[in-house]
Amino acid sequence: xxxxxxxxxxxxxxxxxxxxxxNTSTTQADIDLHARDQSHHAAHPAEVVIFPTAAQxxxxxxxxxxxxxxxxxxxxxxxxxxxxxxPVYGGILMSFERMARIVEVYADDFQVTVQPGIGHRDxxxxxxxxxxxxPPDPGANATVGGMLANNAAGIRTVKYGASKDNILRMxxxxxxxxxxxxxxxxxxxxxxxxxxxxxxxxxxxxxxITEATLKLMPVPAHVSAVVAAFPSVESAVExxxxxxxxxxxxxxxxxVDAAHxxxxxxxxxxxxxxHPHVFMEFxxxxxxTLNDGLEMxxxxxxEMGAVSFRATTDxxxxxxxxxxxxxxxxxxxxxxxxKQFFIMDVAVPISAYPELIDYVETIKxxxxxxxxxxxxxxxGNIHVEFPYTPGETYDKAMAANHDIVMKALALGGxxxxxxxxxxxxxxxxxxxxxxxxxxxxxxxxxxxxxxxLNPGKVFPE
Amino acid sequence: xxxxxxxxxxxxxxxxxxxxxxNTSTTQADIDLHARDQSHHAAHPAEVVIFPTAAQxxxxxxxxxxxxxxxxxxxxxxxxxxxxxxPVYGGILMSFERMARIVEVYADDFQVTVQPGIGHRDxxxxxxxxxxxxPPDPGANATVGGMLANNAAGIRTVKYGASKDNILRMxxxxxxxxxxxxxxxxxxxxxxxxxxxxxxxxxxxxxxITEATLKLMPVPAHVSAVVAAFPSVESAVExxxxxxxxxxxxxxxxxVDAAHxxxxxxxxxxxxxxHPHVFMEFxxxxxxTLNDGLEMxxxxxxEMGAVSFRATTDxxxxxxxxxxxxxxxxxxxxxxxxKQFFIMDVAVPISAYPELIDYVETIKxxxxxxxxxxxxxxxGNIHVEFPYTPGETYDKAMAANHDIVMKALALGGxxxxxxxxxxxxxxxxxxxxxxxxxxxxxxxxxxxxxxxLNPGKVFPE
Numbered sequence: 001x002x003x004x005x006x007x008x009x010x011x012x013x014x015x016x017x018x019x020x021x022x023n024t025s026t027t028q029a030d031i032d033l034h035a036r037d038q039s040h041h042a043a044h045p046a047e048v049v050i051f052p053t054a055a056q057x058x059x060x061x062x063x064x065x066x067x068x069x070x071x072x073x074x075x076x077x078x079x080x081x082x083x084x085x086x087p088v089y090g091g092i093l094m095s096f097e098r099m100a101r102i103v104e105v106y107a108d109d110f111q112v113t114v115q116p117g118i119g120h121r122d123x124x125x126x127x128x129x130x131x132x133x134x135p136p137d138p139g140a141n142a143t144v145g146g147m148l149a150n151n152a153a154g155i156r157t158v159k160y161g162a163s164k165d166n167i168l169r170m171x172x173x174x175x176x177x178x179x180x181x182x183x184x185x186x187x188x189x190x191x192x193x194x195x196x197x198x199x200x201x202x203x204x205x206x207x208x209i210t211e212a213t214l215k216l217m218p219v220p221a222h223v224s225a226v227v228a229a230f231p232s233v234e235s236a237v238e239x240x241x242x243x244x245x246x247x248x249x250x251x252x253x254x255x256v257d258a259a260h261x262x263x264x265x266x267x268x269x270x271x272x273x274x275h276p277h278v279f280m281e282f283x284x285x286x287x288x289t290l291n292d293g294l295e296m297x298x299x300x301x302x303e304m305g306a307v308s309f310r311a312t313t314d315x316x317x318x319x320x321x322x323x324x325x326x327x328x329x330x331x332x333x334x335x336x337x338x339k340q341f342f343i344m345d346v347a348v349p350i351s352a353y354p355e356l357i358d359y360v361e362t363i364k365x366x367x368x369x370x371x372x373x374x375x376x377x378x379x380g381n382i383h384v385e386f387p388y389t390p391g392e393t394y395d396k397a398m399a400a401n402h403d404i405v406m407k408a409l410a411l412g413g414x415x416x417x418x419x420x421x422x423x424x425x426x427x428x429x430x431x432x433x434x435x436x437x438x439x440x441x442x443x444x445x446x447x448x449x450x451x452x453l454n455p456g457k458v459f460p461e
Numbered sequence: 462x463x464x465x466x467x468x469x470x471x472x473x474x475x476x477x478x479x480x481x482x483x484n485t486s487t488t489q490a491d492i493d494l495h496a497r498d499q500s501h502h503a504a505h506p507a508e509v510v511i512f513p514t515a516a517q518x519x520x521x522x523x524x525x526x527x528x529x530x531x532x533x534x535x536x537x538x539x540x541x542x543x544x545x546x547x548p549v550y551g552g553i554l555m556s557f558e559r560m561a562r563i564v565e566v567y568a569d570d571f572q573v574t575v576q577p578g579i580g581h582r583d584x585x586x587x588x589x590x591x592x593x594x595x596p597p598d599p600g601a602n603a604t605v606g607g608m609l610a611n612n613a614a615g616i617r618t619v620k621y622g623a624s625k626d627n628i629l630r631m632x633x634x635x636x637x638x639x640x641x642x643x644x645x646x647x648x649x650x651x652x653x654x655x656x657x658x659x660x661x662x663x664x665x666x667x668x669x670i671t672e673a674t675l676k677l678m679p680v681p682a683h684v685s686a687v688v689a690a691f692p693s694v695e696s697a698v699e700x701x702x703x704x705x706x707x708x709x710x711x712x713x714x715x716x717v718d719a720a721h722x723x724x725x726x727x728x729x730x731x732x733x734x735x736h737p738h739v740f741m742e743f744x745x746x747x748x749x750t751l752n753d754g755l756e757m758x759x760x761x762x763x764e765m766g767a768v769s770f771r772a773t774t775d776x777x778x779x780x781x782x783x784x785x786x787x788x789x790x791x792x793x794x795x796x797x798x799x800k801q802f803f804i805m806d807v808a809v810p811i812s813a814y815p816e817l818i819d820y821v822e823t824i825k826x827x828x829x830x831x832x833x834x835x836x837x838x839x840x841g842n843i844h845v846e847f848p849y850t851p852g853e854t855y856d857k858a859m860a861a862n863h864d865i866v867m868k869a870l871a872l873g874g875x876x877x878x879x880x881x882x883x884x885x886x887x888x889x890x891x892x893x894x895x896x897x898x899x900x901x902x903x904x905x906x907x908x909x910x911x912x913x914l915n916p917g918k919v920f921p922e
Contacts, residue, residue, distance in 0.1 A: 108702050108812040131706070151651040162649060164658075165626070180897040186808040186869075188623060188840045188878035190612040190662055191886065191893050192919055193901045197625075197658035201651055218708045241569055245592070247679045247746035285708035285757065289750040296746065347647040351569040379649045408647075417649035425652065432652050436641040439908065440654045446907045447900065458653055 004089055004455070005069045007047045015050060015092065018060045023051040023098060034075055034093045038140070040342045040394070041083030041423050046073065046093035053098045055171055055179055055210035062208065062452075063177025065092055071455050074204040076146025077119065079138070081343055082422030084150055084203050088456035094208065096145050102126055103211065110216040111168060111185060116145025116209045132216040135160030138418065139329070145209045150420035151201035155325075158244075158378030159251040159283065160217060162418065164200045171211035172199050175448040185213055198443070203420055204454040206447045220251070220283030224290040225318035228301045229275035229308040233257065233361070236276040237354045239304040240377045243280065244350075246300065248293050252281035253378030254325055257361065260372040267335035270324040275307055278377065279325045287313060328374055332385055336370075339387035342394075344401045346408035347381040347417030359407045360384055363400050369393075371400065381417035406431075426460045465550055465916070466530045468508045476511060476553070479521045484512040484559060495536055495554045499601070501803045501855075502544030502884050507534065507554035514559045516632055516640055516671035523669065523913075524638025526553055532916050535665040537607025538580065540599070542804055543883030545611055545664050549917035555669065557606050563587055564672065571677040572629060572646060577606025577670045593677040596621030599879065600790070606670045611881035612662035616786075619705075619839030620712040620744065621678060623879065625661045632672035633660050636909040646674055659904070664881055665915040667908045681712070681744030685751040686779035689762045690736040690769040694718065694822070697737040698815045700765040701838045704741065705811075707761065709754050713742035714839030715786055718822065721833040728796035731785040736768055739838065740786045748774060789835055793846055797831075800848035803855075805862045807869035808842040808878030820868045821845055824861050830854075832861070842878035867892075887921045 007015070016024040025031075026048050036043035052058045065072045071091030078085060087093045096117030103113040107130045114123060119141040124133050134144075138152040146152070148170070153162035160166065169183035183189065183196035199207055230236040233255075240253055256264070256279065261272040280297065284290045294311045301309050312318050324331070333341060348356050357373065360382070364371050375382040384404060386397035405415050405428055415421070415428035429437050441459065444451075468476075477485040486492075487509050497504035513519045526533045532552030539546060548554045557578030564574040568591045575584060580602040585594050595605075599613040607613070609631070614623035621627065630644035644650065644657035660668055691697040694716075701714055717725070717740065722733040741758065745751045755772045762770050773779050785792070794802065809817050818834065821843070825832050836843040845865060847858035866876050866889055876882070876889035890898050902920065905912075 106810065106812060109810045110705065111810070151655075153649055153651070157649065162651075164655065174900070178896050180900060181895065182897050184808075184873075184875045184893075185810040186841055186874045186878060187810075188614055188618065188808040188837070188842045189875040190614070190623075190877045190879050190881045191875045192662075192882055192890055192898070193667070193904060194612075194625065194655075194658040194662050195897055195900055197655040201653075201655050206654070218706050221708055244571070245679050247682055247744075249746075283708075284750075285710075286750070286753045288753045289745075289747075292747045292749050347645075347649040349567065349570045349572070349646040349648075351567060376649070380647055381649045412645075413647045414645045414650040414652045416651045417647060418651050420651045421653055429653055432645075434642065435639050436643050436656055437653070439635070439641060439656055442907045443654060443904060446903045 004071050004091060007070055007091065011064065011068055012048060014064055015048065015061060019050045019052045019057045023053060025049045034095060037078045037080035037083060037085055039081045039083050039424065040340065041086055044086050044088045045090065046087040047090050049093045049095060051095050051098040055173065058094065058208055058210050059173040059177045059179045061092065061094065062173050062175055065452050066175045066177065066450055069450050069452060071452050073454050074149065074208050076117065076143030077141065079140035079142045080146065080150065080422060081419045082424040084420050084422035084457060086423065088423065096143060105130060107132065109185065111213055112216060113211060113213045114144055115211060117143050119143055120147060127216060131219050133219050134166065134214050135217055136163045136166055144212055144214065148200050148209055148212055149202065149204050153418035155252045155254055155376055157376060158253050159249055164197055166215045167196065167200060167212060168215055169213040170196060170199060170209050172207040173210050174207050175450065175453055179210065203422065203457050205444060205458050206453065222284050222287045222290050222313060223318060224282045224294055224311065224313045225321045226280040226294065226297055226311045227277060227321045228306045229273050229277050231275065231305055231307055233276045233357050234354050235304045236278050237377065239278055239301055241350060242300045242304065243297060244378060246296055248282065248296060250280050250378060251283045252279065254279040255375035255377035256325065257373040260328065260374060263335060263372060264324040264328060264331055267331050272324060273308065279322060332372060332387065336387040340390060342386045342388055342397050344384045344404060345416050345419040346405055346413055347379060348408050348411045348413030350380040352411035352413065353377065353380050356382065356408060356411055360404055363403060367396065367400065369396060369400055379417065421458045423457060426458060429460060465532050465552060468531055468552065472525065472529055473509060475525055476509065476522060480511045480513045480518045484514060486510045495556060496547065498539045498541035498544060498546055500542045500544045500885065501801065502547055505547050505549045506551065507548040508551050510554045510556060512556050512559040516634065519555065519669055519671050520634040520638045520640045522553065522555065523634050523636055526913050527636045527638065527911055530911050530913060532913050534915050535610065535669050537578065537604030538602065540601035540603045541611065541883060542880045543885040545881050545883035545918060547884065549884065557604060566591060568593065570646065572674055573677060574672060574674045575605055576672060578604050580604055581608060588677060592680050594680050595627065595675050596678055597624045597627055605673055605675065609661050609670055609673055610663065610665050614879035616713045616715055616837055618837060619714050620710055625658055627676045628657060628661055628673060629676055630674040631657060631660060631670050633668040634671050635668050636911065636914055640671065664883065664918050666905060666919050667914065683745050683748045683751050683774060684779060685743045685755055685772065685774045686782045687741040687755065687758055687772045688738060688782045689767045690734050690738050692736065692766055692768055694737045694818050695815050696765045697739050698838065700739055700762055702811060703761045703765065704758060705839060707757055709743065709757060711741050711839060712744045713740065715740040716836040716838035717786065718834040721789065721835060724796060724833060725785040725789060725792055728792050733785060734769060740783060793833060793848065797848040801851060803847045803849055803858050805845050805865060806877050806880040807866055807874055808840060809869050809872045809874030811841040813872035813874065814838065814841050817843065817869060817872055821865055824864060828857065828861065830857060830861055840878065882919045884918060887919060890921060
């Protein structure tokens with residue numbers, strides 16, 4: 001790791017001159033508010049928090065920081081789950097709170113250009129009037145810039161893809177202060193290297209996203225929901241595979257394990273039996289399509305031995321059916337009032353999903369760990385949610401986390417499906433990538449030779 | 462550009478020792494067969510043509526070539542349209558003809574691992590038994606490796622995406638002789654930099670693809686086709702936008718201009734009136750869905766003033782309806798027996814499509830050029846096909862090509878939607894990318910410091 005300098009009083013004045021005094025803060029409140037994300041990783045104070053209001057300000061601050069060897073950590077809204085935006089080397093915390101505008105809606109192109117600080121929910125509230133929406137939804141109201149930087153995904157990825165699949169063009173500020181454009185508003189482009197996807201998911205370590213043109217989808221005219229319970233995880237996962245293979249193109253395909261179903265039932269009064277449950281959602285242009293589809297889904301579930309099957313095309317009923325899944329995190333938090341929570345994330349090819357889940361269930365049982373398994377099953381992605389007590393059960397949760405990551409890697413999967421590397425997954429990168437990690441390092445070195453961009457992330461130190 | 466060395470007799474022996482004598486050829490026939498692709502660009506002979514049979518051989522040859530500064534040009538089956546695989550600096554032509562195996566089918570994962578030399582049609586013939594298919598289809602039976610290297614797309618991209626959207630993992634041989642893996646068989650991955658997409662579309666200038674794991678889709682149970690004619694290009698394109706916005710998720714959405722419709726009718730006896738035509742295809746799990754969809758499409762077309770509308774869910778009838786579009790290239794060639802053909806490729810945001818097409822039609826009329834416009838309208842992509850006579854109308858076609866590329870760039874589009882940069886589009890890269898081209902150069906320099914990988918492509922010289 002490069003050695004960094006502390007910010008001098010003169011540099012602080014220069015930074016404030018770039019972004020404006022009102023957008024520069026060294027108050028303890030602002031430092032504290034930007035010292036940690038929603039993960040279990042330790043807080044670390046930045047030296048200054050700035051709120052740029054224009055791309056050129058971002059570029060100018062990077063240029064200054066690069067020349068002075070001051071670390072810069074970009075910040076969306078702090079919903080990261082692996083310490084991705086914790087300023088572990090201090091320096092400048094660059095919040096995008098004041099770059100949160102919709103720049104232009106291209107309704108005919110199903111595109112929108114936004115500043116990086118806009119929340120995806122806020123964006124979708126505005127887009128509703130055009131009958132369009134931006135599909136990636138990681139749960140929290142993360143910013144678009146943060147989602148792109150971490151390649152966030154969520155429950156609709158099985159149909160609509162992750163952040164990397166819903167982006168066309170970005171403006172990026174480089175460490176040396178240049179502003180470049182990558183990608184194209186043309187949905188097809190075969191013109192040179194795909195820098196767009198190099199910056200997406202690079203967690204602010206190669207450049208800082210200052211503007212993004214997103215792909216939008218028409219809001220589905222009709223939506224249906226299915227909740228089915230199965231005698232075993234195997235039959236639940238076989239159902240997932242069969243539904244994917246049916247051509248029905250589900251918009252969500254989620255697994256909740258039996259322990260989680262019980263917890264949700266006890267804490268929230270939802271009607272879930274002690275079985276693995278599969279939650280599904282389908283989007284279609286006609287209601288008839290949905291009804292035909294639900295008939296096929298019912299047949300598949302019955303063949304797989306479903307012990308219960310509920311389906312609806314009614315909006316209110318759908319919301320009721322999905323309530324437990326949509327609010328599973330809050331329900332878990334409410335039912336463990338004295339705990340802190342750690343949510344881990346791995347993904348595997350779907351054929352390895354039953355083995356991974358079996359492994360998680362075995363670890364839970366053998367080590368007497370309270371943990372809940374929730375999975376974006378259609379994508380082979382799982383989260384294990386560990387309620388823990390710091391100083392008591394934290395180490396046990398961390399040990400389980402480590403073993404599950406190693407298992408996922410052994411199964412041909414990845415250390416992180418959608419939370420990103422941040423701090424917590426950096427040590428797994430050599431195992432996951434082998435010599436390809438050296439190629440990543442070479443690229444990092446060529447674009448950020450002084451290592452000022454979000455240091456301490458992605459690469460093991 | 463780096464300076465290269467000619468291959469010495471000793472090096473030729475070393476190369477033959479790596480790949481085997483039977484896989485090493487310096488015959489004039491093999492040199493000639495690999496001197497040009499299907500483009501209008503001039504042929505250039507390699508010094509040796511090799512046919513490696515394993516990834517390690519590819520890596521070992523690259524290591525030798527890198528140390529000796531000998532150019533290496535990868536070759537799929539030579540269907541490129543911009544000189545992408547012409548060995549313009551001589552050296553080693555590396556054909557993947559003998560690395561054309563299916564390595565493994567992961568039916569439950571909807572994935573297949575292949576060697577790069579397999580043709581996508583040959584692959585799909587094998588995959589049919591699993592009820593799965595690999596969607597990208599550029600027309601010719603291009604190899605999967607060539608398609609990935611050029612980010613090939615085709616008529617089904619509007620639903621299934623381009624090559625870059627249907628790839629999960631690749632093995633790549635680097636210039637220094639290392640073999641790395643990029644991407645993951647997990648469909649979700651947020652673990653470090655997206656090297657997968659950096660190599661896809663890099664046209665063999667950053668590394669050589671030696672194996673690829675592709676995403677597959679279930680073969681659609683039901684397919685429908687629509688052919689509609691419109692009074693103007695504007696109403697045809699408005700129809701395209703409306704169909705995309707309807708949520709009907711078309712699998713193909715193609716435009717043929719009035720001149721092309723006339724040529725197709727006269728040469729092939731197909732029933733196309735002298736109007737712009739839109740060809741559509743829809744895929745669904747049930748026939749009922751298709752019928753509902755066709756009703757919606759008919760309403761949209763009528764609203765847009767369609768002068769004719771034909772639709773079917775019958776396979777034979779569908780093939781008849783689409784005959785003219787699927788065979789448009791052969792029909793054009795047959796109807797111009799004394800000509801050579803040059804096919805250009807640009808893409809723009811769909812809102813700019815009418816202006817681009819109007820510009821093409823104006824150029825054709827004002828300059829008295831024979832040319833046919835065919836478009837992947839759903840993607841904003843067009844091809845203009847120029848029949849020309851070398852030494853006579855070639856320059857006129859090239860001048861029109863240049864002007865159309867510049868117009869597409871001015872409209873916020875790209876110099877190439879799916880043919881790649883190759884030789885012909887390199888000069889437009891500074892205009893399309895600005896300073897981002899310097900970032901591409903830095904990456905090229907860091908991965909291929911001696912510039913041996915497919916020199917003369919992508920970057921202007």
